[in-house]
Structure formats: structure tokens, C-alpha cells
Amino acid sequence: MTGAVVNPSTRYENKLLLVLFLSFGFVFFDRQALSFLAPMIREDFPLSNAQLGTLSGVLALTWALSGLVAGRLSDRLGRRKPVLIAAVVLFSVFSAASGLMTGFTGLLVARALMGVAEGAVLPMAQSLMVEASQPHRRGLNMGLVQGSSAGLLGGILAPVVVVVTAEHLGWRTAFYLTIVPGLLLAAWIAHSVREVPPGGATAPATTGSDGGRRSFAPVLRERNILLCMAIAVCYLTWFIVIITFTPTYLTEVKGFSPGTMSTIMTCFGVAWVLWGFLTPGISDRIGRRRTMIVFTVVAAVCPLAVVFVAQPALLGAIVVVTYTGLGCFTLFMATIPAETVPARSLATALGLVMGIGELCGGFVAPILAGWASDRWGLQIAMFTAAGGAALVVLLSFGLRETAPLVLRRRAERVTV
Structure with a gap:
């Protein structure tokens, strides 16, 4: 009996999804490690809240500049695989x-x-993923690559593995071990990833045109891109401030043990995984704009819960329900831009949105929040995060809808 024949394009789509899922997941495993290890590092040498914020901020600054350059460079060269391999190797070494x-x-x-x-990782990964994705799976695939992967590896595994390793072997060993998965993934990418998927790229429908030029100017003429850049600034403020200061807030202000802190931070990871794919998947059905508004309203509650909920189990449950914003990251950083600009400008657009968001929300926000927290208490950081989410809600009302299913429904209603 002959088994069912799997389409080569579908087989490659699934394999690429797994490779990129793990690659971007380990980016966030490494990025999150410092926040979880901060209380233990402080036992070796002093780190103020402002310095802790600066450590997160400088990574976001160089991340932003790298994303801007790498995205445009790869569009000009027409090659993403070598850039992705080099990025994975180097971030593992530096971690x-x-x-x-x-x-x-x-x-x-x-x-x-x-x-x-x-x-350089996200613009390369998402531009490769969008070209290999079937239209009805685009939002889901991109959500798994950017949202759920970071949640599983950076949000669930990192606080457990990093904290347990540090408690038994020291915080330095916890950093050393991060090099192993990165080197293995780089080898897998070199062996399995293609510049063009089997059957050619499945480019998303777009509403814009760049006149054949690969530059920032045509991309910046798109309203959705400008709004996504502003949203990225505010949403990165929400995310980076929460993830940078919550471990310290839970241990130093609320007096939780490192184990309890690790458990609550794992709840952030659980929510990250769940909403990381559910939110983009839901947006495929109800629309990107509506999803951004509804899920960001819920996300604004999360940092307030860290301040006002005292019981660890209840706080963990509320975090799982309200930490919905990471699912929205895929929409404004990848899916909406990918459905707005021509394919030849895709990595440029993704790098631009991510770069500006990281530069302002990822670099400036934690430094200011840390400075303010040293003077008025760490609760200021949580209120800052909630304010960032509130601004995203207002900005999201200006987005133009791009979800193919929703646009098709609108067109059908017009023709009836």
C-alpha cells in the first residue's frame, strides 16, 4: 500500500518552521538569561537598577542598529542564509x-x-518564513517563529534551566552552557535552509509598491509601516521593562524566594507560548487591527498585576491570562509589514520596524525606568510598562487591515 505523498513545499515549510522556531527561541533564551541571573550576579558585584536597565538597553540598541543594517543588506544582496548562520554562531559565543x-x-x-x-536573526528568519508559508498559515507560522518559540525557550525553559544551573554550578556556568545549542543550530541551518523554497517563494499580497528600489524611503511612505514603528516603540517598552525588572521586583520588593520568582517567570513563558501562536492565528480569522486592539487592552493589565497581586499562585494565573502582548509582536513586527510592502523590500521593512522599536523602546525605556526606579521604587517600572501598552491601543486604531481572509470577506460583501 502506498502512503500519502507529502508535497515537497509543505514538507520544507514544516522543516523550516522547526529550524527557525528553535533558532529564534534560543535568541531569547540567551537574551533573557541576564534578567534571571541578576539577583545572583549582584552577590558577586553590585548592580544598581539603572545599571541593570542599561545592560538591557545596550543590547536593544545594538540589536536595533544590526536589524536595520542586516535587513537592508540582505535585500540588496538577495541572500539571507549566510547572514542567519553568522548571527546564530556569534550570539551564542557572546552570550x-x-x-x-x-x-x-x-x-x-x-x-x-x-x-x-x-x-540580524529576526528579519532573516521571518523573511524566509513568509516566503515558504502557504497564505492560510502565514500568521500562524510567523507567530510560532517569533512568539511561541521565544516563549517556550526564553520564557519557560530559561528561568528554570538558568536558575537551577546557577544555583548548583554558579551563574557563570549558566552563561557558558548557552553556546552549545547555538552552534548545533548553525550547522542545521547550513544543511537544511534554502534561499528560495521548493516551487518558488509564496509572496504575500501587498498594497504598496517601491518602484523597484530597495531603500527606506518607499517603505516609509506606507501608513501601516509608520504606525508599526510607533507601536514597536511602545510595545518594546512594555515588554523590555517587564522582563528586565520583574525578577528583581519579585525578589527584592515582594520578598519571594528565587524558586518562587522562577516559577512566576515560567508563567510568563507559558503565556508567551500560548498567545504567541493563538493571537496571530486568531488574527487570520478576525483581522490584524481588531486583534491588536483587543489583546493589547488585556496586556496592559499584566504589569499592574505584578504590583497589586500579592499571592504567588494567583499572580501566576493572572500572568498566564493577561500576558497576551507577545502574540501581537508577530503582527506589528512581521505579518502586517509583510502584507503591506513588496516582497523585495520585506527584510528592509522588518528590520526598520524592529530596529526603531528596539532603539527607543528597548534601549531608552529600560534605562529611564531603571533610573526612575532607583529614585521612586520599582513599581514605577511596572506603571511605565502599562502606559506603553495603553499607547499601543490608541495607535492600533489607525492600522489598515491586511489579513487576506478579512479582506476577501469585505470584497465579497461589496460585490453582493
Whole structure:
């Protein structure tokens, strides 16, 4: 009996999804490690809240600049695979190098170099994924690559593996071990990923045109791209501030043990995984704009719960329900831009949105939040995060709908 024949394009789509899922997931495993290890690092040498915010901020700064350059460069060269391989190798090496540092300055340099490498991963990964995705799976695939992967590896595995390793072997060893999965993934990418998927690229329908030029100017004429850049600034503020200061808030302000803190941070990861694919999947059905508005309203509640909910189990449950924003990241950083600009400008658009968001929301916001927290208490950081989400809700009302199914329904209603 002959088994069912799997379409080569579908087989490659699924394999690419797995490779990119793990690759971007380990980006966030490495990025999150510092926040979870901060209470233990402080036992070796002092780190103020402002310095902790600066360590997150400098990574976001170099991540932003790298994303801007790498996205445009890959569009000009027409090659993404070599850039992706180099980025995965280098971010693993620089993450491990953090374990060698003996003070704030050394950590600052290591985190800056790590951001240079990591910033190139998302534009490369999502531009490869969107071209290999069937239209009805586009939002789901991109959500799994960007949202659920980071949640599973950076949100669930990282706080458990990193904290347990640090408690038994020291925080430096926890950093050293991060190099292993990155090197293995780089080899897998080199062996399995193609520049063009079998059967050719499945480019999304777009509403814009760049006149054949690969530059920033035509991309910046698109209203959706400008709004996505502003949303990225506000949403990165929400995310980076929460993930940078919540572990310290839970241990130093609420007095939770490292184990309890790790458990609650794992709840963030559970929510990240769930909403990371559910939110983009839902947006395929009800629309990108409506999904952004509804799920961001819920996300604004999350940092407030960290401040006002005292019971750990209840706080963990509320986090799972309200940490919905990471699912929206896929929409404004990848799916909406991919459905707005021509395919030849895709990596440029993704790098631009991510770069501006990381530059302002990822770099400036945690530094300011850390400075304010040193003066008025760490609850200021959580209120800052909630304010960022509130601004996203207002900006999302201006988005033009891009979901293919929703646009098709509208067109059918017009013709009836």
C-alpha cells in the first residue's frame, strides 16, 4: 500500500518552521538569561537598577542598529542564509562570554556584541518564513517563529534551566552552557535552509509598491509601516521593562524566594507560548487591527498585576491570562509589514520596524525606568510598562487591515 505523498513545499515549510522556531527561541533564551541571573550576579558585584536597565538597553540598541543594517543588506544582496548562520554562531559565543566578566563594564561590552549578532536573526528568519508559508498559515507560522518559540525557550525553559544551573554550578556556568545549542543550530541551518523554497517563494499580497528600489524611503511612505514603528516603540517598552525588572521586583520588593520568582517567570513563558501562536492565528480569522486592539487592552493589565497581586499562585494565573502582548509582536513586527510592502523590500521593512522599536523602546525605556526606579521604587517600572501598552491601543486604531481572509470577506460583501 502506498502512503500519502507529502508535497515537497509543505514538507520544507514544516522543516523550516522547526529550524527557525528553535533558532529564534534560543535568541531569547540567551537574551533573557541576564534578567534571571541578576539577583545572583549582584552577590558577586553590585548592580544598581539603572545599571541593570542599561545592560538591557545596550543590547536593544545594538540589536536595533544590526536589524536595520542586516535587513537592508540582505535585500540588496538577495541572500539571507549566510547572514542567519553568522548571527546564530556569534550570539551564542557572546552570550557565553558574559560568564567571563567581572564587573558592569565587561557585561556591558558582552551584551552590546550579543545584540549586534541577535539583531540580524529576526528579519532573516521571518523573511524566509513568509516566503515558504502557504497564505492560510502565514500568521500562524510567523507567530510560532517569533512568539511561541521565544516563549517556550526564553520564557519557560530559561528561568528554570538558568536558575537551577546557577544555583548548583554558579551563574557563570549558566552563561557558558548557552553556546552549545547555538552552534548545533548553525550547522542545521547550513544543511537544511534554502534561499528560495521548493516551487518558488509564496509572496504575500501587498498594497504598496517601491518602484523597484530597495531603500527606506518607499517603505516609509506606507501608513501601516509608520504606525508599526510607533507601536514597536511602545510595545518594546512594555515588554523590555517587564522582563528586565520583574525578577528583581519579585525578589527584592515582594520578598519571594528565587524558586518562587522562577516559577512566576515560567508563567510568563507559558503565556508567551500560548498567545504567541493563538493571537496571530486568531488574527487570520478576525483581522490584524481588531486583534491588536483587543489583546493589547488585556496586556496592559499584566504589569499592574505584578504590583497589586500579592499571592504567588494567583499572580501566576493572572500572568498566564493577561500576558497576551507577545502574540501581537508577530503582527506589528512581521505579518502586517509583510502584507503591506513588496516582497523585495520585506527584510528592509522588518528590520526598520524592529530596529526603531528596539532603539527607543528597548534601549531608552529600560534605562529611564531603571533610573526612575532607583529614585521612586520599582513599581514605577511596572506603571511605565502599562502606559506603553495603553499607547499601543490608541495607535492600533489607525492600522489598515491586511489579513487576506478579512479582506476577501469585505470584497465579497461589496460585490453582493
